Amino acid sequence: xxxxxxxxxxxxxxxxxxxxxxxxxxxxxxxxxxxxxxxxxxxxxxxxxxxxxxxxxxxxxxxxxxxxxxxxxxxxxxxxxxxxxxxxxxxxxxxxxxxxxxxxxxxxxxxxxxxxxxxxxxxxxxxxxxxxxxxxxxxxxxxxxxxxxxxxxxxxxxxxxxxxxxxxxxxxxxxxxxxxxxxxxxxxxxxxxxxxxxxxxxxxxxxxxxxxxxxxxxxxxxxxxxxxxxxxxxxxxxxxxxxxxxxxxxxxxxxxxxxxxxxxxxxxxxxxxxxxxxxxxxxxxxxxxxxxxxxxxxxxxxxxxxxxxxxxxxxxxxxxxxxxxxxxxxxxxxxxxxxxxxxxxxxxxxxxxxxxxxxxxxxxxxxxxxxxxxxxxxxxxxxxxxxxxxxxxxxxxxxxxxxxxxxxxxxxxxxxxxxxxxxxxxxxxxxxxxxxxxxxxxxxxxxxxxxxxxxxxxxxxxxxxxxxxxxxxxxxxxxxx
Numbered sequence: 001x002x003x004x005x006x007x008x009x010x011x012x013x014x015x016x017x018x019x020x021x022x023x024x025x026x027x028x029x030x031x032x033x034x035x036x037x038x039x040x041x042x043x044x045x046x047x048x049x050x051x052x053x054x055x056x057x058x059x060x061x062x063x064x065x066x067x068x069x070x071x072x073x074x075x076x077x078x079x080x081x082x083x084x085x086x087x088x089x090x091x092x093x094x095x096x097x098x099x100x101x102x103x104x105x106x107x108x109x110x111x112x113x114x115x116x117x118x119x120x121x122x123x124x125x126x127x128x129x130x131x132x133x134x135x136x137x138x139x140x141x142x143x144x145x146x147x148x149x150x151x152x153x154x155x156x157x158x159x160x161x162x163x164x165x166x167x168x169x170x171x172x173x174x175x176x177x178x179x180x181x182x183x184x185x186x187x188x189x190x191x192x193x194x195x196x197x198x199x200x201x202x203x204x205x206x207x208x209x210x211x212x213x214x215x216x217x218x219x220x221x222x223x224x225x226x227x228x229x230x231x232x233x234x235x236x237x238x239x240x241x242x243x244x245x246x247x248x249x250x251x252x253x254x255x256x257x258x259x260x261x262x263x264x265x266x267x268x269x270x271x272x273x274x275x276x277x278x279x280x281x282x283x284x285x286x287x288x289x290x291x292x293x294x295x296x297x298x299x300x301x302x303x304x305x306x307x308x309x310x311x312x313x314x315x316x317x318x319x320x321x322x323x324x325x326x327x328x329x330x331x332x333x334x335x336x337x338x339x340x341x342x343x344x345x346x347x348x349x350x351x352x353x354x355x356x357x358x359x360x361x362x363x364x365x366x367x368x369x370x371x372x373x374x375x376x377x378x379x380x381x382x383x384x385x386x387x388x389x390x391x392x393x394x395x396x397x398x399x400x401x402x403x404x405x406x407x408x409x410x411x412x413x414x415x416x417x418x419x420x421x422x423x424x425x426x427x428x429x430x431x432x433x434x435x436x437x438x439x440x441x442x443x444x445x446x447x448x449x450x451x452x453x454x455x456x457x458x459x460x461x462x463x464x465x466x467x468x469x470x471x472x473x474x475x476x477x478x479x480x481x
Contacts, residue, residue, distance in 0.1 A: 062085065062086065062087075062154075062155050062158040062159060063083065063084065063085055063086060063151060063154045063155050063158060063173070064082075064083075064084045064086055064093060064151065065081050065082070065083055065084075065147050065150045065151035065154060066081065066082050066084070066147070067081065067082040068080070068081055068143045068144075068146075068147055069081075069082075069101075078103055078104075078105075079103070079104060079143060079146075080101045080102060080103050081101070081102055081103075081104070081146075081147060081150065082099045082100075082101060083099065083100045083101070083102050083154065083172075083173065084097075084099045084100075085097045085158075085173055085174070097173075097174055100172075100173065100174075100175070100176075100180075101177075102172065102180075104146055104150065106172065106180075107126060107150045107153065107154070108126060108128070109184065110157075110168060110169070110172050111123065111125075111126040111153075113168045114157070114163055114166065114168065114169070115362070117166070117168070118162060118163060118166070118433065119363075119366040119367070119369075119370060119426075119430050119433075120363065120366070120367065120429060120430035120431065120432065120433025120434040120437070121160075121162040121163060121363065121433050121434070121437050122359055122360055122363045122434070122437045122438070122440075122441045123160075123163065123359060123363075124153055124156040124157060124160065124356075124359065125153075125352070125355035125356060125358065125359045126149065126150070126153045127149045127153075127348075127351065127352055127355060129142065129145055129146070129149075154173075157169060158173070161436075161440065162433060162436065162437055167183070168183055171183035247371065247375050248371055248374040248375045248378055248424075248427065249371075250371075250427070250428070250431045252431070252435065255435065256364070256367065256431070256434070259360075259364060259434070259438055260361075260364045262360075262442070263357065263360040263361045263364055264361070266356075266357040266360070266445065267354075267357040267358065267361055269357075270350070270353045270354040270356070270357045271354060273350040273353060273354070273452065274347070274350045274351055274354050276350075276456075277342070277346040277347045277350040277456075278347065280342060280346060280459070280460075281339055281342045281343060281346070281347055284335050284336070284338050284339040284342060284463065285335075285336070285339045287332075287335045288332045288333075288334075288335035288336035288339060289332070289336075290332075291328050291329070291331045291332035291335060292328075292329060292332035294328050295325045295326070295328040295329035295331075295332060296325070296329075297325075298321050298322075298324050298325035298328060299321070299322060299325035299326075299329075301318075301321045301325075302318045302319070302320075302321035302322035302325060303318070304318070338459075338462065338463060341459075342459055345455050345458075345459055346452075346455060346456060346459055349448075349451070349452045349455060350452065352448075353445075353448060353449060353452060356441075356445055356448065357445075360438075360441060360445075363434055363437070364434070366430065367427075367430050367431060367434055370423070370426055370427040370430045371427060373423050373426075373427070374420070374423040374424055374426075374427045377416070377419050377420035377423040377424075378420055380416045380419070380420070381413070381416045381417055381420055383416075384409070384412050384413040384416045385413060387409050387412070387413075388406075388409045388410065388413055391405050391406055391409045392406070
């Protein structure tokens with residue numbers, strides 16, 4: 001992202017300039033090699049490499065999330081980040097408004113708000129990672145991970161054609177503290193999240209509940225959300241099975257069926273990617289620890305004495321064992337360094353792709369929920385119509401009572417039709433939004449998948465080159481010894 005250019009330009013522009021990102025340990029490792037000869041000579045119209053895609057993504061960013069700041073200590077402590085809208089001119093970020101302080105829970109609140117208020121849109125997922133232990137809640141690794149993911153996610157929201165103009169987005173990025181608190185005030189989702197902010201605004205005592213580590217309220221909210229989603233899913237499936245002949249359908253229902261099949265396929269593929277990335281990292285980890293163990297064994301061999309053996313070559317043999325031990329231990333450190341690099345270059349992108357696939361499935365499920373709701377509303381109309389006929393066919397002897405029955409039945413039918421009309425409007429709007437967003441999603445997902453595959457190939461080349469270098473050095477040491 002050009003931290004050095006940001007800091008130098010910051011000095012030139014003064015205090016209003018965009019602050020540079022804090023040092024990130026994960027930024028120190030860059031996995032990149034020259035493409036294989038076959039790929040380089042394939043065509044003059046080659047597509048951009050993964051590194052070029054990443055560079056382009058960074059320089060075209062619309063927002064910076066920087067300066068993690070800890071507030072308080074213990075379970076009531078939390079972290080806020082500086083959120084700055086920017087425009088890139090001549091390679092330098094220029095602020096487009098005053099910076100805003102936002103907590104990590106505020107990002108999660110915005111994600112939930114966008115999902116629930118835009119059921120037809122494919123909302124980019126916000127990767128979430130909680131601290132396993134309380135002492136790691138403010139660790140540099142966790143804070144940098146959240147800063148990176150929040151910045152990438154915020155940039156995608158600002159570039160999303162269906163979401164960028166939402167009122168909650170405007171309040172989040174451009175609103176002052178009062179306006180943002182007002183946007184969250186009375187919101188039924190404002191209290192839930194990793195850092196729950198109460199309806200009363202950021203300064204409410206409830207705001208310190210459920211801090212960075214993902215406290216009890218966050219876990220309870222997650223369980224409740226999961227139960228609610230499961231219940232909605234079961235209701236939707238039951239509706240589709242029992243009312244398949246009368247299921248409300250969109251005029252382009254075949255497109256949605258194809259989209260659901262696509263979502264299922266990429267979900268399976270991305271899960272396999274995560275498993276593969278985890279296996280590669282485990283392999284590097286196992287190799288690193290095994291080499292370290294062998295290095296220690298070789299070093300022990302180099303210290304052995306051989307009483308009773310009169311041979312002037314023994315010191316040479318010991319020196320060779322020590323040299324090999326150092327080389328093997330160097331290989332161990334290199335493997336563990338590659339392991340850490342793979343977590344950033346392979347595992348995190350693979351997990352993000354899996355969440356991308358899940359976001360499409362969730363959007364399809366929300367459309368199905370709207371479809372099931374409309375089907376139930378239509379079924380309610382038929383039930384009320386049958387009741388109206390029954391009231392007419394079987395009149396009550398009391399004329400006044402019969403009139404009241406007819407009036408009540410007519411009112412219930414009118415209400416049922418009104419609810420069905422509302423459900424139809426919501427269903428059609430959800431379908432239109434999903435169709436509009438599906439093409440954008442598939443294009444973006446294809447690009448991100450391709451970048452991931454390039455990262456994978458590059459990482460494999462790095463691993464092979466590293467292994468070759470290590471064993472060449474070992475062989476050289478052995479021969480010289």
